[in-house]
Each structure stands twice: as C-alpha cells, then as structure tokens.
Amino acid sequence: MTGPAVAPVVAGSTTATTDLLTINNLEVIYDDVILVLRGLSLAVPAGQIVALLGSNGAGKSTTLKAVSGLLPTEHGEVTDGSIIFDGEDVTRLDAASRVKRGLSLCMEGRHVFEHLTIYENLVAGAYFRGRADTAADLDMVFDLLPKLADMRARIAGYLSGGEQQMLAIGRALMARPKLLMLDEPSLGLAPLLVQDIFAFIKRINAQMGLTVLVIEQNARRALEIADRGYIMEQGRVVLEGVADELRDNPDVKEFYLGLGESGGRKSFREVKHYKRRKRWL
Amino acid sequence: MSNFISLVVYGLADGAILALSALGFVLIYKSTRVINFAQGEFLLVGAYMFYTSFVLLRLPLILATVFGVLVATALGLVVERFVLRPLIGESALSVIMVTIGLSSVLKAVIQLFFGTSVREQPPILPTSRVSVLGATVPLNRLLVIVIAAGVLAAFTRFFTRSRHGVAMRAVADDQQAALTMGISVPRVFAMAWALAAVSALIAGVLLADLSAVEQNIANFGLIVFPVVILGGLDSVPGTIVGGLTIGLLKQFVSGYADPGLAEVVPYLVLVAILLVRPYGVFGETRIERV
Numbered sequence: 001m002t003g004p005a006v007a008p009v010v011a012g013s014t015t016a017t018t019d020l021l022t023i024n025n026l027e028v029i030y031d032d033v034i035l036v037l038r039g040l041s042l043a044v045p046a047g048q049i050v051a052l053l054g055s056n057g058a059g060k061s062t063t064l065k066a067v068s069g070l071l072p073t074e075h076g077e078v079t080d081g082s083i084i085f086d087g088e089d090v091t092r093l094d095a096a097s098r099v100k101r102g103l104s105l106c107m108e109g110r111h112v113f114e115h116l117t118i119y120e121n122l123v124a125g126a127y128f129r130g131r132a133d134t135a136a137d138l139d140m141v142f143d144l145l146p147k148l149a150d151m152r153a154r155i156a157g158y159l160s161g162g163e164q165q166m167l168a169i170g171r172a173l174m175a176r177p178k179l180l181m182l183d184e185p186s187l188g189l190a191p192l193l194v195q196d197i198f199a200f201i202k203r204i205n206a207q208m209g210l211t212v213l214v215i216e217q218n219a220r221r222a223l224e225i226a227d228r229g230y231i232m233e234q235g236r237v238v239l240e241g242v243a244d245e246l247r248d249n250p251d252v253k254e255f256y257l258g259l260g261e262s263g264g265r266k267s268f269r270e271v272k273h274y275k276r277r278k279r280w281l
Numbered sequence: 282m283s284n285f286i287s288l289v290v291y292g293l294a295d296g297a298i299l300a301l302s303a304l305g306f307v308l309i310y311k312s313t314r315v316i317n318f319a320q321g322e323f324l325l326v327g328a329y330m331f332y333t334s335f336v337l338l339r340l341p342l343i344l345a346t347v348f349g350v351l352v353a354t355a356l357g358l359v360v361e362r363f364v365l366r367p368l369i370g371e372s373a374l375s376v377i378m379v380t381i382g383l384s385s386v387l388k389a390v391i392q393l394f395f396g397t398s399v400r401e402q403p404p405i406l407p408t409s410r411v412s413v414l415g416a417t418v419p420l421n422r423l424l425v426i427v428i429a430a431g432v433l434a435a436f437t438r439f440f441t442r443s444r445h446g447v448a449m450r451a452v453a454d455d456q457q458a459a460l461t462m463g464i465s466v467p468r469v470f471a472m473a474w475a476l477a478a479v480s481a482l483i484a485g486v487l488l489a490d491l492s493a494v495e496q497n498i499a500n501f502g503l504i505v506f507p508v509v510i511l512g513g514l515d516s517v518p519g520t521i522v523g524g525l526t527i528g529l530l531k532q533f534v535s536g537y538a539d540p541g542l543a544e545v546v547p548y549l550v551l552v553a554i555l556l557v558r559p560y561g562v563f564g565e566t567r568i569e570r571v
C-alpha cells in the first residue's frame with residue numbers, strides 16, 4: 001500500500017491513492033436467469049471509507065457477495081467482468097482464499113454464531129489463520145470494544161442487536177482484513193446506536209488505516225463518515241463522487257437524503273417516478 | 282438393594298455405549314443436517330475392524346486400537362466425500378434414502394468378508410467381579426462407564442477448546458457466516474463424518490467386548506433414535522442424558538418388570554416424546570431474537 005492513510009480529497013478523482021479494490025463491468029446472474037448486476041464498476045482507494053448506496057434491490061448486497069465469493073452458496077455466478085483486489089484478480093477464487101488475502105465481509109443481518117459465546121465467535125473469526133498467535137488480536141478487539149470483553153462468556157444469540165453488530169465487526173477484525181466490507185451495519189438499530197456504529201467505523205478506519213466499503217440505507221450518516229460514495233440503481237452505478245459533493249448534490253438530497261425542495265422523505269413510488277425521468281440512467 | 286445397584290451399573294454401562302453411538306449421530310446431524318441411518322453399521326464396521334487387527338492380525342491392543350481408529354477415520358472420510366457430498370442440495374428424503382442404502386451396503390460387505398456366525402474375540406476388559414456398595418458387579422461394565430465418560434469428556438473439550446471444534450459448531454450455526462471467516466464447510470463436513478465413525482468404532486468395540494463380535498451390533502443403530510430424540514438431535518450433552526436415561530430405563534424395566542418389555546420401552550419413550558416435544562427434551566434451544 002503506497003497511499004497515505006487519509007487521502008486528500010480531490011474532487012472527482014481517485015488518482016491520489018492506489019485502489020485496493022477495483023470492480024470492472026461486473027455482471028452477476030442468479031439461478032442462471034436473474035440478471036442482477038449489469039456491468040457494475042467501482043473502486044475503493046486504500047485507506048478510505050467508501051459508501052455504496054441505493055434503493056432496495058439495487059444489487060448492493062449482491063456486489064459484496066460477489067466480492068467475497070459467497071455467490072455459489074446462493075446459486076449466483078459472475079458471468080462477466082472482474083474483481084481485482086490488492087493487484088490480484090480474485091474473481092474466480094473461493095471464499096476462503098479471499099479471506100486469506102484480506103477481504104472480510106460482515107453480512108447483512110449480523111449473522112453471529114448464535115450458540116457460541118462471544119469469545120468463541122471471535123476465535124472462529126481467526127480460524128483460517130491456523131495456529132498463529134491470535135491473543136494480540138483478541139486484546140485489540142477487546143480494547144476497541146470493551147463491552148465485549150466484559151461479556152466474553154455470554155452466548156451470542158442472546159445479545160442485543162447493537163451488541164451483535166459490534167461482535168460481528170469484531171469477529172471480522174479477527175481475520176486482520178485489509179478491506180472490511182459492511183452490509184447495512186445500522187440495520188434495525190436505535191438512532192443512538194447507529195451513531196455509535198458509525199463513529200466506530202470511522203475510528204477503526206482512522207486508527208488502523210483500515211479500508212472500508214459500507215452499504216447503507218441511511219445515506220446521510222454514511223456520507224458523513226465516507227470519503228467517497230457510489231449510488232447504484234438496477235445493478236449499475238448511476239452516480240459517484242466525493243462524499244461531500246454527493247451530499248450537496250440536489251438529486252441525492254432529494255431522493256436519498258429526503259431533503260428535497262418538495263420536503264419530506266420520498267416514497268418508493270416517487271423514486272420510481274424519478275427513474276422514469278432517467279436523469280442518471 | 283444389591284439388585285438395584287447392579288441394575289444401575291448395567292444400565293449406566295449400556296447407557297454410556299448408547300451415548301457414544303448417539304454422539305456420532307448428533308455430530309453428523311448438527312454439522313451437516315443429515316440423518317444418518319447407517320450409524321449402527323458404523324458400530325458394526327468398527328467392531329469388525331478392531332477384531333481384524335486384534336484377533337486376525339494379532340496386533341497388540343494399542344496398535345489394534347490405532348488401526349481401528351485409522352480405518353474408521355478413512356471410512357468416515359470416504360463416505361462423506363463420495364456418498365454424501367454429491368448429494369449436497371438434494372432433498373432431505375433422498376439423503377435419508379441414501380444413508381439407508383449405505384447401511385445395507387456396509388452390512389453386506391461385513392457379511393461378505395466375515396460371514397454371519399459369531400466371531401471369537403478374547404475379552405479385552407477384565408471380566409472379574411468386584412463388590413460395589415454390597416452388590417457384586419462385573420469389572421468390565423464399570424470400566425466401560427469410565428472409558429465412555431473419558432471419551433465423551435475429550436469430545437466435549439474438543440468442541441469448546443480447539444479451533445476446529447469451534448469451527449464445527451460455527452458451521453452448524455451459520456454456514457454462510459462461517460464461509461466469510463474462511464472456514465471450509467466441506468472440510469468441516471468431512472471432520473464430522475470422521476469423528477462420528479471414530480466414536481462409533483469405540484462404541485462398537487466396547488459393545489462387542491460386553492457381548493460378542495456379531496451382526497447384531499448393527500441393531501444398536503436403531504436404539505440411537507430414542508436416545509437422540511430424548512437428548513435432542515443437535516445436542517452433544519443431550520447424548521449423555523439421553524443415553525443414560527434409556528440405558529437405565531431398559532435395565533430397570535428388565536429387572537423389575539419384564540425383559541421383553543425392556544426391548545420395546547425405548548421406542549415407547551420415543552413415541553411419547555414425539556407426541557409431546559417434537560424437538561427433543563434437551564435439544565439446543567432455538568434462539569429467537571430480532
């Protein structure tokens with residue numbers, strides 16, 4: 001990695017840092033017929049936080065599953081395009097090989113191991129590292145998330161949603177990722193907790209120089225902590241840019257931040273109406 | 282009173298072997314969601330493999346045990362790789378059919394090589410009698426209880442302390458999440474089958490030592506069902522509770538009522554439980570949050 005930990009924000013440019021992850025014209029099909037990603041391209045510069053936004057069903061989760069190699073478990077397949085991670089084409093690698101190379105995913109809905117304790121969840125997170133000494137990483141995670149340390153013997157299935165989300169992120173950190181992918185970390189959490197989660201993401205990015213790709217429904221929050229943002233519709237990127245600019249973009253304001261001139265949050269039908277106008281498509 | 286003590290010892294010894302047999306069944310079900318109808322035949326193959334090495338090849342006890350464990354491991358791995366793995370994604374019913382087919386094949390192979398007559402195997406555990414709380418009981422039954430307890434404790438330790446054990450439980454909980462941790466699900470499946478075959482080997486050898494090296498050992502596979510329904514299909518501690526309960530129950534019914542009734546009592550328990558609690562009495566609780 002040659003880029004500085006915090007990239008200088010140059011409007012509309014990604015050349016200031018090396019890209020840790022590049023997705024080129026990715027096409028993904030489920031069940032041999034359902035075309036979900038239609039030539040998606042994006043780049044995640046090293047050391048940055050990148051937000052991936054878009055309405056329900058746009059293909060955000062599918063993108064992360066494709067990057068982490070989970071598609072085969074859902075009868076999905078990459079039919080075109082490529083995924084380059086850390087200079088290597090990982091498009092055809094299996095999930096475990098990608099984790100080994102430093103790609104970690106926190107799936108939508110947390111997916112903690114319910115019957116395992118917090119401690120055992122974290123041990124499972126470091127599984128592929130074999131006999132390597134993981135005590136230091138355990139300390140690091142407990143340092144970052146002291147609440148987990150106090151509850152290490154508790155069964156994960158009984159934790160609150162916020163605690164489970166923190167555990168899911170802590171578990172992903174045990175793999176020592178270079179790129180942490182988070183699929184809707186704020187899903188179903190109370191506003192105060194959402195704030196905590198985002199602050200935490202920002203903190204691990206700043207302290208550890210960890211590159212983050214985060215999917216969010218909560219576009220405003222995401223753009224607050226992100227360096228860059230991508231907006232997806234129907235399997236493609238329709239708008240991209242520096243986070244601050246996206247936040248000020250009138251279309252984004254109107255359709256994703258609910259701050260349009262007409263006032264109030266837009267309903268799904270209105271978003272559809274906007275699609276018919278095809279301004280970004 | 283002395284009758285009671287000896288019934289308890291016999292019951293616990295039977296129960297310990299039942300628990301070991303059920304352990305393999307639970308391991309497979311927990312990790313792979315396959316209901317293995319060939320568990321009894323795993324015991325059978327284990328007992329005959331040990332017989333082969335100990336009696337036919339005249340290996341010393343330790344080496345014979347190692348040989349048995351190696352063959353059992355290989356059997357588990359081969360069955361997983363070539364019988365079950367191609368079936369991943371098939372319906373539960375077809376998988377069950379295949380394990381029933383597997384049980385016939387294993388039984389037929391044993392008959393082919395060893396015939397159907399009872400094989401002579403010198404006793405491994407001492408058959409002398411010792412007195413316990415006023416009752417005279419065979420030493421080998423007491424040792425079976427101790428050995429099974431040791432094996433079960435080792436397995437429990439494996440599941441909570443070793444990272445492979447934790448990975449197996451993680452896969453049982455959430456396969457997709459396990460994949461995102463770089464845990465290889467096929468490897469965990471293979472491990473589950475190999476461990477199941479090894480625990481079945483130990484159960485089969487202990488059983489053969491208490492009774493005889495014969496085809497009937499496979500029938501133990503059937504009585505595993507009341508045990509796991511009682512203990513929970515996916516609970517390792519449940520196999521101990523279920524095994525000991527069924528073992529003691531059989532002996533008490535046999536001793537105080539009727540030996541014939543004792544044979545059917547486990548299945549009566551099975552039906553009763555299925556009517557009241559379809560997921561078993563001590564099964565892992567389904568955690569429902571969110």
Ligand SMILES: Nc1ncnc2c1ncn2[C@@H]1O[C@H](COP(=O)(O)OP(=O)(O)OP(=O)(O)O)[C@@H](O)[C@H]1O
Pocket residue numbers: 030031034036054055056057058059060061062063074075076108
């Ligand atoms: N396993 C699957 N099989 C078939 N179709 C799928 C599968 N997973 C997702 N899809 C379809 O692909 C499309 C994109 O789904 P995806 O989960 O990637 O969207 P998303 O952007 O993450 O949406 P959300 O914001 O609701 O999470 C949807 O139309 C969905 O129905």
Ligand SMILES: [Mg+2]
Pocket residue numbers: 060061062108183
């Ligand atoms: Mg999604």
